[in-house]
Amino acid sequence: MPKSQVSMQVNGKAVDALVEPRTLLIHFLREQLNLTGSHIGCDTSHCGACTVDLDGKSVKSCTLFTVQANGADIRTIESMANADGTLHPLQEGFREMHGLQCGFCTPGMIMRAYRLLQENKSPTEGEIRFGIAGNLCRCTGYQNIVKAIQYAAAKINGVPFQEAAE
Amino acid sequence: MIPGAFAYHRPTSVKEAINLLAQFGEEGRALAGGHSLIPMMKLRLATPQHLVDLAGIAELKGIHADGRDIVIGAMTTQHDLIASELLSAKIPILRETSLVIADPQVRYVGTLGGNVANGDPGNDMPAVMVCLGASYHVAGKTGERRIAAREFYRSAYVTRLEPGEIVTGIRIPVPQAGHGYAYEKLKRKIGDYATAAAAVILSLNGGNVASCSIGLTNLAETALWAVEAAKILTGSALDAATVKKAVAAAEAITTPANDARGPAHYRTKMAGVMLARALAHAKERARG
Numbered sequence A: 001m002p003k004s005q006v007s008m009q010v011n012g013k014a015v016d017a018l019v020e021p022r023t024l025l026i027h028f029l030r031e032q033l034n035l036t037g038s039h040i041g042c043d044t045s046h047c048g049a050c051t052v053d054l055d056g057k058s059v060k061s062c063t064l065f066t067v068q069a070n071g072a073d074i075r076t077i078e079s080m081a082n083a084d085g086t087l088h089p090l091q092e093g094f095r096e097m098h099g100l101q102c103g104f105c106t107p108g109m110i111m112r113a114y115r116l117l118q119e120n121k122s123p124t125e126g127e128i129r130f131g132i133a134g135n136l137c138r139c140t141g142y143q144n145i146v147k148a149i150q151y152a153a154a155k156i157n158g159v160p161f162q163e164a165a166e
Numbered sequence B: 001m002i003p004g005a006f007a008y009h010r011p012t013s014v015k016e017a018i019n020l021l022a023q024f025g026e027e028g029r030a031l032a033g034g035h036s037l038i039p040m041m042k043l044r045l046a047t048p049q050h051l052v053d054l055a056g057i058a059e060l061k062g063i064h065a066d067g068r069d070i071v072i073g074a075m076t077t078q079h080d081l082i083a084s085e086l087l088s089a090k091i092p093i094l095r096e097t098s099l100v101i102a103d104p105q106v107r108y109v110g111t112l113g114g115n116v117a118n119g120d121p122g123n124d125m126p127a128v129m130v131c132l133g134a135s136y137h138v139a140g141k142t143g144e145r146r147i148a149a150r151e152f153y154r155s156a157y158v159t160r161l162e163p164g165e166i167v168t169g170i171r172i173p174v175p176q177a178g179h180g181y182a183y184e185k186l187k188r189k190i191g192d193y194a195t196a197a198a199a200v201i202l203s204l205n206g207g208n209v210a211s212c213s214i215g216l217t218n219l220a221e222t223a224l225w226a227v228e229a230a231k232i233l234t235g236s237a238l239d240a241a242t243v244k245k246a247v248a249a250a251e252a253i254t255t256p257a258n259d260a261r262g263p264a265h266y267r268t269k270m271a272g273v274m275l276a277r278a279l280a281h282a283k284e285r286a287r288g
Helices: A025-032 A089-096 A106-119 A125-131 A143-157 B014-027 B037-042 B078-083 B085-090 B093-098 B104-109 B112-117 B125-132 B227-233 B240-252 B264-285
Strands: A004-010 A013-019 A051-054 A057-060 A073-075 B007-009 B028-031 B050-053 B063-066 B069-073 B135-140 B143-148 B153-155 B166-173 B180-186 B196-205 B208-217
Touching: A013 A025, A051 A106, A057 A106, A057 B104, A089 A106, A089 A143, A106 A125, A106 A143, A106 B104, A125 A143, B014 B028, B014 B050, B014 B135, B014 B166, B063 B085, B069 B085, B078 B093, B078 B104, B078 B112, B085 B093, B093 B125, B093 B180, B093 B196, B112 B125, B112 B166, B125 B166, B125 B196, B125 B208, B180 B264, B196 B264, B208 B227, B208 B264, B227 B240, B240 B264
Parallel strands: A004 A073, B007 B050, B028 B050
Antiparallel strands: A004 A013, A051 A057, A051 A073, B063 B069, B069 B166, B135 B143, B135 B166, B180 B196, B196 B208
């Protein structure tokens, strides 16, 4: 089967490549671009570990062909920290609030939370839980992930983070 | 999981898409959001030689009023349906239903056209379209036609679409202003298909039901239109005894599968529970 030419922006850089049409976006990112931050979890579009940001939408890159992303602007976890190594508020929030244990779901969680905060700058706890419903975590029980996102929202909004009483 | 090899096509008009699908025959498949088809391809349960991606066709997107109807392009996503102010004002059951489909990532790419055209009895929109009396705009090599949602579904994954035809739009008559609505869905977890779900649209006049329509999801080979149940309710004040009779009539037309969502008799009972809740919710919301 002939390969297809694709061009896209990935983490702010122009990428041109030849891909087989059947190449899933997650495989392209991990194996051709060596961006291994996005993970393959369930490989069936349930778990969200492969979530990346594509043209202002969170998508599961295991359920999208690379050719469908031709012309798109994509962000992965690798783009989140600043050039000087300082962390994005979401990354800082996950560290400060213990929002991860094994860390496998974290890149997908952070990319989904990034889009959620773009759409809703001050989400309620319920909105956060509904907003990350497509991302599974088998360690934390989600409580600290919710706190991590609340921490990041507060930091981005320039207001003090107040942990809710339990 | 790697799908079988295929050639990828990205037409920019409906005409071009139809010509491609006609040319490829059984070896071609139309690709919408892909969240039903791509998983099937990864399992090699579907092995199309040619994929015709509809995402580049601008005329398949958008939501607009057309006289007393609202027409929604087939490639409009569930995310778009949730965000639409026109739909929230005129046909709010579409927002309510979209919010219980899959999860945020899937709703960004999942399309209304794919949801209704696939013929999967687990999809939520067919029962809502049956409830609303929608019709589907269909285009194929031989021309365009409209098919009523209530006649579209023949059995699981089998519809009235002919080979090479695609759904291009969904036409919905706007329900009466002040109507009550609800989509109640029982599922095991976020993202699951319904164990049972019920869609209700009703209008009240002096506290009595002036009109009523009911659709049921995942309780038979196809979405169900519960005509008898709606007839029982029409003219009533939705009193407990009448609702009980209507629920029994709706349960009687269900033929759910025994599967991981529960045994058939349980799912039938849950259909009744969902319908009773949807009726109560719709009544609260209705004016008149």
